[in-house]
Amino acid sequence: MIASILIANRGEIAVRVVRACKDLGLRSVVAYSTADKDTLAVRMADQAVCIGGPATKESYLQSRNIIMAACLTRCDAIHPGVGFLSENAGFARQVEDAGLIFIGPKSETIALLGNKVEARKVALKAGLPITPGSKEAIIDLEDAKQTAQSIGYPIILKAAAGGGGRGMRIVRKEADLAANLAVAKKEALLFFGDDAVHMERYLEQPRHLEVQLLSDGQGTVLHLGERDCSVQKNHQKLLEESPSPVLSDSLRNAMCNDAVRLFQELGYRGAGTVEFLLDGDAYYFMEVNARLQVEHPVSELVSGIDLVHAQIDIAQGKTLSYSQSDVRCKGYSLECRINGLSAGEIKNFVMPCGPHVRVDTYLQSGSVLSPYYDSLIAKIIVYTPTREMGLSVMLRALDEVVIEGVKTNIEEQKLLIKSRPFSSGRFSTDLYTKVITQEKNHG
Incomplete structure (x- = not known):
């Protein structure tokens, strides 16, 4: 049973989860950065623990610090909120390995769905309609050209491991494909640590x-x-x-x-x-x-x-x-x-x-x-x-x-x-x- 929850997030979602804990009679612990020491969630929680500096890579993306904070404050579970590590399969697995409950899907489910190519395969298997697109991640420019010709322009390039609009590039003609593919791969690597991209037909006004x-x-x-x-x-x-x-x-x-x-x-x-x-x-x-x-x-x-x-x-x-x-x-x-x-x-x-x-x-x-x-x-x-x-x-x-x-x-x-x-x-x-x-x- 869960008696104490560490909230590994900030802002309004941290406040939202603290309130849910109070509703259910659970103890709440907020993990916060030095920039968030005076925020509402920190004041509302039963306990708060600083996990690092203001930059996200120093705090809210520091899985080791978060898990250590949960263990030191005797929490049973971690709620990841939205963004940050909420869809990070590695983090979910680390939480599970530490003997804590991850309030979210199983780590293997997150890993599967975190890759757009694999997620499309599962959707197709379940009988869902999908837009015409690449069956695997794009290998190189030649592969991109052939795939785009089979799909038909305009197409959209997406970071395979991405979301939130990051790593997306719309391409309307082949002359623009090479430059956009390069940018999409760079953005995918920058935001998600993986430069793999896949391609779909772009719907103009959906x-x-x-x-x-x-x-x-x-x-x-x-x-x-x-x-x-x-x-x-x-x-x-x-x-x-x-x-x-x-x-x-x-x-x-x-x-x-x-x-x-x-x-x-x-x-x-x-x-x-x-x-x-x-x-x-x-x-x-x-x-x-x-x-x-x-x-x-x-x-x-x-x-x-x-x-x-x-x-x-x-x-x-x-x-x-x-x-x-x-x-x-x-x-x-x-x-x-x-x-x-x-x-x-x-x-x-x-x-x-x-x-x-x-x-x-x-x-x-x-x-x-x-x-x-x-x-x-x-x-x-x-x-x-x-x-x-x-x-x-x-x-x-x-x-x-x-x-x-x-x-x-x-x-x-x-x-x-x-x-x-x-x-x-x-x-x-x-x-x-x-x-x-x-x-x-x-x-």
């Missing part, structure tokens, strides 16, 4: 959808509906909503059932997400995120299921106590990511409240938005009976926000939500470019 799943590793796999994450900037998500305004019930059921079948094939354990690209009425498997997602509150609100509680229960061997028929997704939820466009001290910090509004953050007046880490300041999430009401409530919530001392993307988020394509529900992953570029041209 929707980006993902299905949230829970699996106890003992035969039960449940989906909590889909999230539409199509509003992105440089492949980084900005707005997420559920349900998607463009999916028919039949298409939704097919996509969710495919995601469940994939997790059954994997023997998956824990919370995870299957991501798809939607092109008209056709959808294609993209990848699996073998961890909790930043946008998980959207699925929590529409399903009524606490995903972090479920993660902890599953990690200690409990079976899911409900079936798919018990999961009733209802209402509408929208998450807005408030990002900093500069670093520095936040002199005045006021977040929205009132009916239908949830805020996940780790900052307050006097806090410092560090230049060392992700620029996420807060997640504002609304939950309403309808999408129309949800957009109105989100705009009301954004109007209540006060953040002084650093620049943010709040005004851009308002423009996106007010735009005709978004309000109509008819848009694709190029919405940000269209809306913000148009605004700058008119400005």
Whole structure:
């Protein structure tokens, strides 16, 4: 049984897990860097341990320091949060070897899904539709040329071990292939320590959808509906909503059932997400995120299921106590990511409240938005009976926000939500470019 959890992360997700521990009567220990010594998670936790300097390679990527901190503070388990080591199979294996519980999938599952080429093979075996692409990692330029000719331009190069938009290059003609392949391989090596890349056909204006799943590793796999994450900037998500305004019930059921079948094939354990690209009425498997997602509150609100509680229960061997028929997704939820466009001290910090509004953050007046880490300041999430009401409530919530001392993307988020394509529900992953570029041209 788990009595104490070390949280190997920072920011709002660390606060989120500390709160879950308090809800469940568990002792929480936060591992923090010297730059995060005064953050909310450190103050809220039952205990906190410094694991290194401000740079991520000195602290949040130091698996040895993290595991040692967990052992010294007599923790039973480690929750990796999101990002950092959350999808690092080596770290998960080290946690298991140390006699601790890793709150996430098995290390071998993470290793399999961490490679996009292998993940596509498993998806194909499970009967999921996949975009035309290379069956193995690209060997060299000649291999890339031949593969691209068989697929047809435009194509996209992706880091085989990557994610989060890193190591991606779009190529529209063969003359640009050599240079982009070289850059993609360099970025893949820089961000993921592996220069392997694979190739897929590039879909010009798709929707980006993902299905949230829970699996106890003992035969039960449940989906909590889909999230539409199509509003992105440089492949980084900005707005997420559920349900998607463009999916028919039949298409939704097919996509969710495919995601469940994939997790059954994997023997998956824990919370995870299957991501798809939607092109008209056709959808294609993209990848699996073998961890909790930043946008998980959207699925929590529409399903009524606490995903972090479920993660902890599953990690200690409990079976899911409900079936798919018990999961009733209802209402509408929208998450807005408030990002900093500069670093520095936040002199005045006021977040929205009132009916239908949830805020996940780790900052307050006097806090410092560090230049060392992700620029996420807060997640504002609304939950309403309808999408129309949800957009109105989100705009009301954004109007209540006060953040002084650093620049943010709040005004851009308002423009996106007010735009005709978004309000109509008819848009694709190029919405940000269209809306913000148009605004700058008119400005």
